[in-house]
Every structure is written in structure tokens, then in C-alpha cells.
Amino acid sequence: MASAATHASFLPPVLTFLSAAVIGVPIVRLLGQSAVLGYLVAGVVIGPAGLSLIAEPExxxxxxxxxxxxxxxxxxxxxxxxxxxxxxxxxxxxxxxxxxxxxxxxxxxxxxxxxxxxxxxxxxxxxxxxxxxxxxxxxxxxxxxxxxxxxxxxxxxxxxxxxxxxxxxxxxxxxxAGATPKDGWLDEGLRSTARAAxxxxxxxxxxxxxxxxxxxxxxxxxxxxxxxxxxxxxxxxxxxxxxxxxxxxxxxxxxxxxxxxxxxxxxxxxxxxxxxxxxxxGLFFMSVGMSxxxxxxxxxxxxxxxxxxxxxxxxxxxxxxxxxxxxxxxxxxxxxxxxxxxxxxxxxxxxxxxxxxxxxxxxxxxxxxxxxxxxxxxxxxxxxxxxxxxxxxxGEAVPPTDVGDVAESGETRVLVVGFGRFGQILAQVLLAEGISITVIDKDVGQIRAATSFGFRIYYGDGTRLDVLRASGLAKADLICICIDDAEAALKIVDIVHEEFADVRTYVRAYDRTHAIELMNRDVDFQLRETVESALGFGRATLEGLGLSAEAAARRVEDVRKRDVARLVLQQAGAMPDGSGWMRGAPEVRPEPLTAPTRPSRALSAETRGLIETKRHEAATRVLEPEDSERDA
The missing domain is CATH 1.20.1530.20 (Na+/H+ antiporter like fold)
Incomplete structure (x- = not known):
């Protein structure tokens, strides 16, 4: 185990370098110059030409x-x-x-x-x-x-x-080139070349x-x-x-x-x-200054x-x-x-x-x-x-002329995070329109499955800011978050809004409560992953029961509008303190969009008990606080 003296001899130069960087670079940046210049100046100050704080610059x-x-x-x-x-x-x-x-x-x-x-x-x-x-x-x-x-x-x-x-x-x-050839120099040169090759x-x-x-x-x-x-x-x-x-x-x-x-x-x-x-x-530039x-x-x-x-x-x-x-x-x-x-x-x-x-x-x-x-x-x-x-x-700066091939990130219009079932269908739509996209996913199997699509797909964790930066998000038009992890999706939204304010956020919502959380975060677009498929399934069911296609479409559109209106009301009232559902907020319970014509009926004794319990809980929730206290 290293002694205290060993640690003492190791720490001072490290602290000197760190102190020089955190002091010198911000000062130079405030003067409008490059951070590299700050490292160079810091190296000059702590090096032999300055305060000689580093004993062995080499x-x-x-x-x-x-x-x-x-x-x-x-x-x-x-x-x-x-x-x-x-x-x-x-x-x-x-x-x-x-x-x-x-x-x-x-x-x-x-x-x-x-x-x-x-x-x-x-x-x-x-x-x-x-x-x-x-x-x-x-x-x-x-x-x-x-x-x-x-x-x-x-x-x-x-x-x-x-x-x-x-x-x-x-x-x-x-x-x-200027040396005098020695015996065997050619053989040695050939061996060195062969070794390098x-x-x-x-x-x-x-x-x-x-x-x-x-x-x-x-x-x-x-x-x-x-x-x-x-x-x-x-x-x-x-x-x-x-x-x-x-x-x-x-x-x-x-x-x-x-x-x-x-x-x-x-x-x-x-x-x-x-x-x-x-x-x-940065340490290299400081060593240059010290040199x-x-x-x-x-x-x-x-x-x-x-x-x-x-x-x-x-x-x-x-x-x-x-x-x-x-x-x-x-x-x-x-x-x-x-x-x-x-x-x-x-x-x-x-x-x-x-x-x-x-x-x-x-x-x-x-x-x-x-x-x-x-x-x-x-x-x-x-x-x-x-x-x-x-x-x-x-009198004014010359406006820049766009060059589309300066960097890879400039070519990517959409960054898709997650290439599961949802992301794959989205990619098909964008691919059909010829939209340039980059996909990142941390599932190796999904990456292997995407090789036939022809667009860029990379291994990476979308919840990491450095991965989002490296994937070119700063130059993208929008990000489509298609992962099925609700908490991770919210984290990505927060990162994008904080670090990439100009990038629009389109998010796959895991369920209704997740959709409300996304609406509270002002995403540009959110969609529950099962809504459209369930509505389409319902429309087909209505047609199978004899309704015309037009009547079934009208009925489905009416349900869609009612659902959106309910979602907006739930956003405003279900979570008044703005706390997240994953941190103990009230659960958003499923409620009918159309008033039922008759009460629910039980087909067995066990089911009857469950229904009666649910009705009692619902009646308790609608009582005013003073009524509850008076009844108690």
C-alpha cells in the first residue's frame, strides 16, 4: 500500500495542473480567445519560464x-x-x-x-x-x-x-539521408520496413x-x-x-x-x-507552454x-x-x-x-x-x-453559405433513439420519404437487425449527453425517442431541452400517465404506443359488426377527440403539484369516455365482490373533505 509520503509527492503536480487549467482557461475565454490559448498561457505561467511550479516538465x-x-x-x-x-x-x-x-x-x-x-x-x-x-x-x-x-x-x-x-x-x-552508410544498412533497412509493414x-x-x-x-x-x-x-x-x-x-x-x-x-x-x-x-498544451x-x-x-x-x-x-x-x-x-x-x-x-x-x-x-x-x-x-x-x-458580417458535407452531423435530419418494434416502423416511413436519419440503440441484436436498412445505426446509450453530442444531435431537425423505458425517455427529453433547445422532441409514450408527464415537459409531439393500433382495431371491429366504413371512421374519430380532451383535463388536474408518476404521484385511472347506459353486472360471486369494492372506493373519492369528517 502506498505511503502517505508517496501520495504527498504525487498530488502537488496534479493539483498544480488542475488549478492552472481551471483558472487560466476561463480567464482567456472571457477575453474572447480559444481554450487552447488558455492552456498554453497556463503552461507558461507554471513552467520554468514562469513560476517554476513543476519540477520535471518532461x-x-x-x-x-x-x-x-x-x-x-x-x-x-x-x-x-x-x-x-x-x-x-x-x-x-x-x-x-x-x-x-x-x-x-x-x-x-x-x-x-x-x-x-x-x-x-x-x-x-x-x-x-x-x-x-x-x-x-x-x-x-x-x-x-x-x-x-x-x-x-x-x-x-x-x-x-x-x-x-x-x-x-x-x-x-x-x-x-545525410549519414554515411554502414555495413548491413540495407539489410537492416529492409528488415525495419518489413517489420513496419x-x-x-x-x-x-x-x-x-x-x-x-x-x-x-x-x-x-x-x-x-x-x-x-x-x-x-x-x-x-x-x-x-x-x-x-x-x-x-x-x-x-x-x-x-x-x-x-x-x-x-x-x-x-x-x-x-x-x-x-x-x-x-489540455495537459499536452500546458506541457507545450512549459517547453x-x-x-x-x-x-x-x-x-x-x-x-x-x-x-x-x-x-x-x-x-x-x-x-x-x-x-x-x-x-x-x-x-x-x-x-x-x-x-x-x-x-x-x-x-x-x-x-x-x-x-x-x-x-x-x-x-x-x-x-x-x-x-x-x-x-x-x-x-x-x-x-x-x-x-x-x-458594416456587417458576411452570411455563411451552407456546405452540406462539412460534417456527418450536418447530413442527419432526424436522430432516432431506439430501434425496437416502434422505431423500426418509424424508420420505414422516414426511409420511404428519403429522409436522412441516424439511429442509436444499446441492444446489439437490434443493431445487427438494422444492417439491411441502409442508414446509420450505432451502438450507444441515448440517456448520455456525450453520446447524443457525438451522434450529431446539435445539427438535427428533431429527435424521435422510441424506447420503451418511460423513465429513460423522460431523462432524454430533459437533456435535449437543456442542451439542444432548437431540436424538436417527438416521443413515444409508454402509457397515459407517461403521456401526461411528456405533456408537462412541453415536448413537441407525443403518442401513446398503443393508441392508433387500438383505434384501428376498433374501427375494423365495428365494420365487422356491420357498420359502414364511413360510420366506423366517424365513431373512431369521435373517440379520438374525446380521448384527447380527457388527456388535456388530466394533465391540468390529475397532477396539480407537477410531480412525476414514477415518484409517487396519483395514478391516472381508466375511465369511460362515453357514459354507460347501465351499471356493470357481475357474473360470479367473486366478481360481484370486486365490483362492490370499486364502487365504494369511487363514492369515497367524490365526498368533500368536510363531508368525510362529518360522517366520521
Whole structure:
């Protein structure tokens, strides 16, 4: 068992990181900047360049790299083949042109300042990448993620995220490019290549044929925490396999994500990984802030500031020109270029890796890391300033142009929670009309049964906010809650009304009391699961007894109207304190909609006793309180 001293040595750095995050990030957000900027500033403050509250920043950086691994896994989950095809021109055309042109320009600047070709190439590529977290946060804050320039910016970021895997694999080749060949170098190179290829092939095969059955088995066994543990096991295990094969952990996580991109468990996995990814990525950014060398900054602050502004200017000019070439107006081109100007998160992975391989030597890696960090500090401020300048010049913001294929969530008009008998019939109606839907269900059997329908269906618990977010509910027109668990349905309604106020709620009611609870929660539409089938059955019965179809339809419609009127009255009076029926509220008893022509008759002594008891209870309920007291 760990001693008190061990706990004492473990807790202070954890508390320092948490305190820096909860203090620094809200302050920066209140100033209108990205949360990433808050983490960077917090890292500078607690690091060696600030208060030196963390004794060993390198330890934090090694743990924080898992945040980058999880980020690449999430990126891999987003890469559905259909999505890549729809955005192929901007991804592979504009994205490739941006990365190549910016890398060449920045590498040329590195050569001009005396770097070797290999070092200049690494520095150029690292600075040409853009900060995915910063860019998406800026677009989301502007509400421009669905705009034309927002879609193109997203495509560029997607290409960069894909290319990181190849860039990390390229570093060992650059390291060996200037070395003197040794005996057996060719055999060793072939063995390393074969080992890496075998590892990649193994991951692909296991991911293609093993992961879905694995998660299906765990889901059938139940246990939310087991699914979370399995998700982390797959990501970190694949990352370790890639590392042992001589490749990067990031490549392993990326491959694991791509293998699960089409999986029915995708949204649940994304929801399970997201909290770990967010916290560890925040720690990663703080470690980046701590990595800024205070002495280097003090001695070379002029050169660093000049290089920061020059790098941002070069990227803005080149990217804006490419956006124009691909059809964006000048205003959108400049705004998109400003969003992509800061150096990316992976610069802090590529540059230290290049230093370990001795591609970068001396003060060059520290200078470049500080330069990349400063672009992330200054870039969002410049982007905000450009927005303000454009707004003053034009007098109003440019309205965004919808781009339907920017994200999967933008394609989904209806989210259906529950794919049982009720949900399946609803899906048939929506499918016949060509409505785009996404279905989530936590029953593995229902997921397997839905494979022939042709729409997206994922494993997930609809009562979890993170699962609803991951499934794209924020961009859907409405949510259809079709589960047969009344309490869970009410919980989902409460979550949707609180977190997704613009999404309409259509709910399957379990029974009459559940319908009243839903009406009290102001759902947009509710329907008791047996009402329409019972009315249709009654209409057929009337016709079977000799009524004409028109007369039977009129009678059924009359009963429907009476039932709705009774339901409204019960909503107003049956539950005056607003308490839920599952928390001890009065039961809504069945009552006839049409007054009976004669009293009920018993056909046996036992039945007669039950009827008399019921009549006595009914008479007792209608007595006034003072009458009850007087009779007593």
C-alpha cells in the first residue's frame, strides 16, 4: 500500500495542473480567445519560464503525448469513405497544395538562415501544419463551420491530420539521408520496413475482422465502464504495437480509428474517449507552454517575434491565394487563411522527434518549438483582429453559405433513439420519404437487425449527453425517442431541452400517465404506443359488426377527440403539484369516455365482490373533505 509520503509527492503536480487549467482557461475565454490559448498561457505561467511550479516538465510531456494519440484516434473515427469522397477536391487538392506550398516557402526561409536541407524540410513542414483545435474553435465561435470557407478550412485540416502519419514515418528517412552508410544498412533497412509493414497489415486485419465482434460481445455482456476500458485498450494497445514496430504511437491510434470509422460502435467509442482526450490534450498544451525556454525567449525575443509574424504572414498570403484559386471570394479567402495561420499541435510532436533523431541540433529545436507556440498565441488574436476590421469595413458580417458535407452531423435530419418494434416502423416511413436519419440503440441484436436498412445505426446509450453530442444531435431537425423505458425517455427529453433547445422532441409514450408527464415537459409531439393500433382495431371491429366504413371512421374519430380532451383535463388536474408518476404521484385511472347506459353486472360471486369494492372506493373519492369528517 502506498505511503502517505508517496501520495504527498504525487498530488502537488496534479493539483498544480488542475488549478492552472481551471483558472487560466476561463480567464482567456472571457477575453474572447480559444481554450487552447488558455492552456498554453497556463503552461507558461507554471513552467520554468514562469513560476517554476513543476519540477520535471518532461514527465508531464511524456504523459500528455497520450492526448495526441487519442486526438488522432478521434480523427480516424471521422474518416468515413463517403465523407472523403464528397470532399475529395478540397481535401486532396486544396489541402495538398496548402501543405506543399507553405512547407516549401518556410523550408526555403530555413535554408536562407543556414539550416541543412533535412532540418529545413522538417521545420518547414512543422510550421506549415495548422492548429486543428484552435481553427475549429474559432470557426465554431463564429458560427462558420458550415460556411463555404469553413468547409474548405476543415478540408485542409483533415488533409493535414491524415498527412501527419506519413510525416512521422518520413523523419527516420530524413535522419539517414545525410549519414554515411554502414555495413548491413540495407539489410537492416529492409528488415525495419518489413517489420513496419507487417505491423500495419496486422492492425488492419485485426481491426477489419476482429474489433466489431469484440465490441459486440462486450456490449451484449453489458457494463458501460467495460466498454470504456475496451476503447482505451484498443487505442493504446494499437499505439504500442506501432511503437514496437518502429513507427509512431500516433500512427497506431490513427489506424485504429480508421478501422472503426464504419463501426456501429463509433459514437459510443467517441463519447467514451472524448473526456480522456480533452483532459490529456489540455495537459499536452500546458506541457507545450512549459517547453518554452525562458532564457531563449529573453535572449532572442526580437528574432522570435519577427519570425512569428513572418511565419503567420507567409501562411496567410499563400493560403488566401490558394482559397481564391479554388473559388473562394477574397474576404472568405483571407478569413480562412487567418484561421489556418497558427502552427499545429503536431509541430510539438514532429520537432522533438526530429531532435531525437539529430535532424535538428543545438538551439534550433528549442527556437522552433518556441516559434510554433508563439504562432498559436498570436494567431488567434490576429484572426480576431481581421474579423473586426472586416466587420467595420463591410458594416456587417458576411452570411455563411451552407456546405452540406462539412460534417456527418450536418447530413442527419432526424436522430432516432431506439430501434425496437416502434422505431423500426418509424424508420420505414422516414426511409420511404428519403429522409436522412441516424439511429442509436444499446441492444446489439437490434443493431445487427438494422444492417439491411441502409442508414446509420450505432451502438450507444441515448440517456448520455456525450453520446447524443457525438451522434450529431446539435445539427438535427428533431429527435424521435422510441424506447420503451418511460423513465429513460423522460431523462432524454430533459437533456435535449437543456442542451439542444432548437431540436424538436417527438416521443413515444409508454402509457397515459407517461403521456401526461411528456405533456408537462412541453415536448413537441407525443403518442401513446398503443393508441392508433387500438383505434384501428376498433374501427375494423365495428365494420365487422356491420357498420359502414364511413360510420366506423366517424365513431373512431369521435373517440379520438374525446380521448384527447380527457388527456388535456388530466394533465391540468390529475397532477396539480407537477410531480412525476414514477415518484409517487396519483395514478391516472381508466375511465369511460362515453357514459354507460347501465351499471356493470357481475357474473360470479367473486366478481360481484370486486365490483362492490370499486364502487365504494369511487363514492369515497367524490365526498368533500368536510363531508368525510362529518360522517366520521
Amino acid at each position: 514527465t508531464a510531456a511524456s504523459v500528455a503525448e497520450i492526448g495526441v494519440v487519442l486526438l488522432l484516434f478521434i480523427v480516424g473515427l471521422e474518416l468515413e469513405i463517403s465523407r472523403l469522397v464528397s470532399m475529395r477536391r478540397d481535401i486532396f487538392g486544396l489541402g495538398t497544395a496548402q501543405l506543399a506550398l507553405c512547407s516549401l516557402a518556410l523550408a526555403g526561409a530555413g535554408l536562407a538562415f543556414g539550416l541543412t536541407p533535412a532540418a529545413a524540410t522538417v521545420v518547414g513542414i512543422a510550421l506549415a501544419l495548422s492548429a486543428t483545435a484552435v481553427a475549429l474553435q474559432l470557426l465554431e465561435e463564429r458560427g462558420d463551420l458550415g460556411s463555404a470557407y469553413g468547409g474548405r478550412s476543415f478540408a485542409v485540416l483533415l488533409l493535414q491530420d491524415i498527412s501527419v502519419v506519413a510525416i512521422l514515418a518520413l523523419l527516420p528517412l530524413l535522419a539517414s 507487417a505491423a500495419v497489415a496486422g492492425v488492419v486485419v485485426v481491426g477489419r475482422y476482429g474489433l466489431n465482434p469484440f465490441f459486440r460481445l462486450l456490449a451484449a455482456a453489458g457494463g458501460r465502464e467495460v466498454m470504456t476500458a475496451a476503447a482505451l485498450l484498443v487505442v493504446l494497445g494499437t499505439a504500442m504495437v506501432m511503437e514496437k514496430a518502429g513507427l509512431s504511437m500516433a500512427m497506431g491510434a490513427f489506424l485504429a480509428g480508421v478501422m472503426l470509422a464504419e463501426s456501429n460502435f463509433r459514437h459510443q467509442l467517441e463519447a467514451d474517449i472524448e473526456p480522456f482526450r480533452g483532459m490529456l490534450l 518554452i525556454d525562458g532564457g531563449l525567449l529573453a535572449n532572442h525575443w526580437v528574432a522570435l517575434i519577427a519570425a512569428t509574424l513572418a511565419a503567420i504572414a507567409v501562411k496567410v498570403v499563400l493560403v488566401a491565394g490558394l482559397f481564391r484559386l479554388f473559388g473562394s471570394p477574397w474576404l472568405d479567402a483571407v478569413r480562412g487563411a487567418a484561421v489556418l495561420a497558427p502552427a499545429g499541435e503536431f509541430a510539438f510532436v514532429i520537432l522533438p522527434a526530429a531532435a531525437d533523431l539529430r535532424i535538428l541540433e543545438g538551439d534550433v529545436p528549442r527556437f522552433c518549438v518556441a516559434l510554433a507556440a508563439l504562432t498559436m498565441l498570436v494567431g488567434p488574436i490576429i484572426a480576431k483582429g481581421l474579423d473586426a476590421a472586416f466587420a467595420r469595413r463591410s
